[in-house]
Amino acid sequence: MQVPLLDLKAQYAAIKNEVLAAVSEVLESQQCIGGPKVAELEEKIAAISDCKYAVGTSSGTDAILNSLMSLDIAAGDEVITTPFTFFATVGCIARVGAKPVFVDIDPKTYNIDSGLIERAITKKTRAIMPVHLFGQMADMGPIMQLANRYNLAVIEDAAQSITSTYKGRKAGSIGRAGCFSFFPSKNLGAAGDGGMVVTNDKDLYNRLKIMRNHGANPKYYHKIIGGNFRLDPVQAAVLLVKLPHLDRWSEARRRNAAFYDEVFRQNEVVQTPYISPDCASIFNQYVIRVPKRDELIACLKQKGVGCEVYYPHPMHLQECFSYLGHRQGDFPESERAAKEVLALPIYPELTDDMKNYVAESVLSFVSTVE
Numbered sequence: 001m002q003v004p005l006l007d008l009k010a011q012y013a014a015i016k017n018e019v020l021a022a023v024s025e026v027l028e029s030q031q032c033i034g035g036p037k038v039a040e041l042e043e044k045i046a047a048i049s050d051c052k053y054a055v056g057t058s059s060g061t062d063a064i065l066n067s068l069m070s071l072d073i074a075a076g077d078e079v080i081t082t083p084f085t086f087f088a089t090v091g092c093i094a095r096v097g098a099k100p101v102f103v104d105i106d107p108k109t110y111n112i113d114s115g116l117i118e119r120a121i122t123k124k125t126r127a128i129m130p131v132h133l134f135g136q137m138a139d140m141g142p143i144m145q146l147a148n149r150y151n152l153a154v155i156e157d158a159a160q161s162i163t164s165t166y167k168g169r170k171a172g173s174i175g176r177a178g179c180f181s182f183f184p185s186k187n188l189g190a191a192g193d194g195g196m197v198v199t200n201d202k203d204l205y206n207r208l209k210i211m212r213n214h215g216a217n218p219k220y221y222h223k224i225i226g227g228n229f230r231l232d233p234v235q236a237a238v239l240l241v242k243l244p245h246l247d248r249w250s251e252a253r254r255r256n257a258a259f260y261d262e263v264f265r266q267n268e269v270v271q272t273p274y275i276s277p278d279c280a281s282i283f284n285q286y287v288i289r290v291p292k293r294d295e296l297i298a299c300l301k302q303k304g305v306g307c308e309v310y311y312p313h314p315m316h317l318q319e320c321f322s323y324l325g326h327r328q329g330d331f332p333e334s335e336r337a338a339k340e341v342l343a344l345p346i347y348p349e350l351t352d353d354m355k356n357y358v359a360e361s362v363l364s365f366v367s368t369v370e
């Protein structure tokens with residue numbers, strides 16, 4: 001049996017006619033930049049995120065970049081974040097000229113360890129950027145306490161966690177800005193790149209909108225230097241078709257996660273995802289932890305089971321960040337996670353046979369390890 005890590009064709013087949021009609025509507029209108037689809041999506045994403053405002057962007061990366069630029073974070077500033085994340089989080093901090101300051105992760109949740117943040121704060125710290133990894137929000141209570149005490153902006157990298165909650169509050173709604181990605185593999189994925197910033201801060205909202213359009217206000221007059229960070233209306237149209245299905249898809253992911261949790265429960269070798277009682281995860285990824293991880297990958301490949309390591313090389317050890325002067329051992333939990341984690345297929349359309357096959361394939365390998 002073949003079980004890919006993700007099968008977007010299964011999802012597309014179920015909504016194909018609606019998607020084609022919506023895309024055709026945009027093409028017929030020839031409203032190729034901005035327009036009603038982008039505005040409608042912004043309104044709806046703000047609403048499901050319990051935020052007042054939303055600004056569509058060209059990608060999740062540009063949502064983060066726009067947030068940093070709009071908060072005027074630049075050379076001489078420091079931004080605290082996690083080294084165990086996708087590159088874009090840290091890449092954007094560096095691109096605005098600020099210094100990424102890393103804090104290690106909590107090995108249970110893989111999110112930034114809130115207990116280690118305070119000692120990383122200096123006079124130059126301007127912001128904390130927690131990443132809500134794999135669909136579960138970071139420990140926002142203590143993070144917001146520190147942010148308030150030291151007057152820091154919190155930018156939530158919620159690229160993997162749209163509609164996820166912490167103590168009942170939605171991802172993106174707790175900090176000054178929340179950044180979503182509509183990369184096709186996210187729970188709400190476009191037919192290409194897309195992203196969004198949500199906020200409850202009206203001044204920041206206005207600045208985000210100006211910044212995404214080259215900083216122009218009015219047109220052709222620039223007080224600030226922005227970029228082209230606009231969301232494509234064709235992508236907005238696709239996302240509007242998918243949005244009503246999002247909760248059902250995330251629920252199916254949670255059911256799949258519960259299935260794996262149950263099968264792996266009796267096994268001491270496979271460590272299943274830990275979800276904090278404060279959080280409801282949307283399971284963008286189902287990530288287990290195993291010794292001899294690389295041997296398991298080889299075994300799963302051979303059996304036709306898709307899997308992937310998110311992420312194999314922590315940010316503090318990336319060549320492009322060598323100027324920060326970090327070395328192996330600086331963030332041990334991130335380094336250990338990079339060696340032990342493995343994401344298994346969790347997408348909503350998995351059949352019972354497929355889930356059973358994935359679970360059996362993992363268990364047959366680990367029984368040889370025990």
Ligand SMILES: *Cc1c(COP(=O)(O)O)cnc(C)c1O
Nearest residue numbers: 059060061086088159181182183
């Ligand atoms: C996907 C992702 C991004 C970037 O989003 P793009 O839309 O691919 O630019 C940023 N941060 C995290 C944690 C992500 O998973």
